[in-house]
Amino acid sequence: MADIQTHTLSTDGFASKSQVGDFTLDVDALGDDGPTPNQVLVADYASCFLPAFRVGGQQTGNDDLGKIQIDAEADLDDDDDLSAIRFDIYVEADLDDETLADITERAEGICHVHAALREGLHADITVHGGADIQG
Incomplete structure (x- = not known):
């Protein structure tokens, strides 16, 4: 089954x-x-990456990242196929760039959607620590 x-x-x-x-x-x-299917795929990718980011935080001893928000955007080519995906990740915890990069790298290895996508379509990720996230 x-x-x-x-x-x-x-x-x-x-x-x-x-x-x-x-x-x-x-x-x-x-x-x-x-x-659209492409919109669902981008949202699914972000929805998978966010908990993977939290696990990456736990693995680095940063259990309390606070609120996390991913703003995802994607580009379509002339055939309406996804050609690029970008994540801006906002993290409430005020962590240094090296720690955020380590967490991001770990999340890339954990996120199943990241692993399923062709390498050329992996998200270009920017992380912002110490973010004031509303909601």
Whole structure:
């Protein structure tokens, strides 16, 4: 049996509804009735990288990073394929650049989405420590 199973249905047009366990995800290739597949991939990447970043913090003895926010952006080529992804990571904890780089490197090794993407599409990551994150 597979480790992950999803079921995706499109009754017409370019929108689909995916069932992932108990969760439903609406995706629309045109972006009218939900995020596009590329938008979902970028959000999924950031959603995977954030907890990996926290684990990287724990591995370096920085258990309390406070709030973390990832602002992700991506570029599309002429065929609407992802050509670049960038993360700006804002970390509430005020850590030096060397520590943040170490945590980032560890997170890259932990994040499963990072490992699944072709190397040329790995996020270009900038981390900002001591950030005042609202929300």
